[in-house]
Amino acid sequence: MSKFNESYIITMKDIVREGDPILRQQTEEVTLPPTNEELETLKCMLQFLKNSQDPELAAKYKLRSGVGLSANQIGLNKRMFAAYFHDEKGNLHEYGLINPKIISHSISMIYITNGEGCLSVDRDVPGYVPRYERIKVKAIDITGKEVTIKLSGFGAIVAQHEIDHLNGIMFYDHINQENPFKLPENVEIKSVF
Ligand SMILES: [Zn+2]
Numbered sequence: 001m002s003k004f005n006e007s008y009i010i011t012m013k014d015i016v017r018e019g020d021p022i023l024r025q026q027t028e029e030v031t032l033p034p035t036n037e038e039l040e041t042l043k044c045m046l047q048f049l050k051n052s053q054d055p056e057l058a059a060k061y062k063l064r065s066g067v068g069l070s071a072n073q074i075g076l077n078k079r080m081f082a083a084y085f086h087d088e089k090g091n092l093h094e095y096g097l098i099n100p101k102i103i104s105h106s107i108s109m110i111y112i113t114n115g116e117g118c119l120s121v122d123r124d125v126p127g128y129v130p131r132y133e134r135i136k137v138k139a140i141d142i143t144g145k146e147v148t149i150k151l152s153g154f155g156a157i158v159a160q161h162e163i164d165h166l167n168g169i170m171f172y173d174h175i176n177q178e179n180p181f182k183l184p185e186n187v188e189i190k191s192v193f
Contacts, residue, residue, distance in 0.1 A: 115175075
C-alpha cells in the first residue's frame with residue numbers, strides 16, 4: 001500500500017531530488033482500470049500542488065510552489081502526473097492524468113524567458129527549454145475515464161515537462177549545452193512570457 005492516500009499531506013521530504021535513479025527511468029504504464037489507491041495518490045499529488053500555491057499552507061508546510069508533479073517525483077514507478085496552474089490567459093487548469101501520451105503536436109515551438117524550474121531540482125538552471133507550442137494528450141483522467149486534452153502555451157509546457165519526467169527526462173536535457181540561450185534554428189519559436 002502506498003502511503004499517499006487522500007488524507008496524506010505531501011511535503012518536500014516526499015519529493016525525490018535529482019541524482020535519484022527513479023528520475024532517470026522510463027516509468028511503467030498503470031494497469032487499467034486504475035485502482036482506487038492509484039486514484040487517491042493522484043488526488044493527493046494534486047492537493048500538494050494546490051497547497052504549494054496557497055501562501056498560508058505553503059508557509060505552514062514549508063512547500064516550494066509547484067505547478068506539476070509526476071509520480072516518480074514522489075518515488076512511485078507509475079505513468080501518472082498531476083498539474084494545477086493558471087495559464088497565460090488566466091484560465092485555471094487542473095489535471096490528474098494516467099498513462100498520458102502525446103498523440104500530436106505543432107511544429108512551432110515556445111519557451112519561457114526565465115527558463116523552467118523543477119521541484120526535484122534545488123538550484124537554478126539558466127537557459128531556454130524549447131517545447132512544442134500545442135500538443136494533444138490522450139490519457140485516463142482522475143475519474144478513470146479516457147480523455148483527449150488539447151493544450152497550448154504554458155499548459156503545453158507544463159504537460160511536456162511532466163511527461164518528460166515519466167520518460168526519465170529532465171528539463172535541462174533540452175537546454176543547448178554550448179549556449180544555454182541559443183534557440184533551435186529553422187523552426188518558428190517564441191516566448192510565452
Ligand atoms: Zn520537474
